[in-house]
Amino acid sequence: MAFIDYYKILEIDKSATIDDIKKAYRKMARKYHPDLNPNDAVAVAKFKEINEANEVLSNPENRKKYDKYGKDWKHADELDKQKEQQQYNRSQQSNYGGSSDNDYSDFFESMFGGGASRGNRAQVKYKGQDLNAELKLNIRDVYTTHKHTIIINGKNVRFTIPAGLKNEQVLRIIGHGGEGMNGGPKGDLLIKFIIENDTKFKLDNDNLYTTVDLDLYKAMLGGNINVDTFDGNVTLKVKPETQNGTKVKLKGKGFPVYKKEGVFGDLYITYNIVLPTNLTEKERALFTELSKLRTL
Amino acid sequence: MSTKNFIPLDELCSHYQVEMSFFSDLHEIGLIEVVTIKKTLYIHQDKITDVEKIVRLYHELEINMVGIDVVLNLLEKLSSKETEISSLKNKLRFYEH
DSSP: OOOOOHHHHTTOOTTOOHHHHHHHHHHHHHHHOGGGSTTOHHHHHHHHHHHHHHHHHTSHHHHHHHHHHGGGGGGHHHHHHHHHHHHHHOOOOOOOOOOOOSSSOHHHHHHHTTOOOOSSSOOOOBOOOOEEEEEEEEGGGGSSOEEEEEEETTEEEEEEEOTTOOTTOEEEETTOSSOOBTTOOOOOEEEEEEEEOOSSOEEETTEEEEEEEEEHHHHHHOEEEEEEETTEEEEEEEOTTOOTTOEEEETTOSOBOTTOTTOBOOEEEEEEEEOOOSOOHHHHHHHHHHHHHHHO | OOOTTEEEHHHHHHHHTOOHHHHHHHHHHTSSOOEEETTEEEEEGGGHHHHHHHHHHHHHSOOOHHHHHHHHHHHHHHHHHHHHHHHHHHHHHHHHO
């Protein structure tokens, strides 16, 4: 276990009084308390640190041991005994290694793992830490409601992805977070979804937008065209004399509305009229004739 | 009215080691809704997460009732702003690509 400077964590001097420690702890707890920093893993880790620092430094006996032995303060009694023994025997001292590979000392763990309560504060049951994860999905994956399985800490977590889920939306999977403290419930798993859109449809809320090319003659004379929607092909009737940029709405052909099964947004189509190029002599002559009809 | 889905306040008091007045204060300030069924006070089980958060803020940070109300309001605002930012980001993406 690495040495943790509790004074540094609480931003206090080594000569700090009990009142200074209390004050520093309260100030930092107000800043980093998990309830005030939702979905912030850094704040949760910091809060654990300051709790541990406070529990050690606010107890005069522990503080004394910590000041004397640093990271090995928990074994202070044993170290003292060893020292006495060494002085008596003048024998070689054996090394006393750390006992944990964890980032936090096992004192903290025992404290929150149901150990004896210190101080006169009532021990509160803590809900476990919320875990955060990010999941990339294609827009087509959220077009229909389906089950999805992910592996968190070696365990399969199966959950429902409702159709219409939005980019950066967060789903809370209850009870799949960190273990609770003092017998508190497990935390939740918060999954943020990144929805990638590689389709020709743009999504805004529940509506889809796309552009459809229309040739000049169809735009002028009207007729039927086949248009791709998100769930297949539809035939559309184009009105004669349709202008470039004309928008048409296909009701209910948009994206599913989140958690409203069977309800869909609309699909908006913008017509982009494509003019013919590489005109033949005959075409040019006919267009000239047409233009004369308009200018007469 | 059935007591199904409701938790008696006295059970919560012993569980969280708080006085009954704690809950009546929360009720008075409008932070929780307490219902009376056959002369016993209850809280709906869906509100337990809120109650736990309030208890933690009260015990851990020594925030008083009014302070808790302010904190919860600000957290709600923060959450709504985050949702708004996310929605605006999606809108921006619509125009960027």
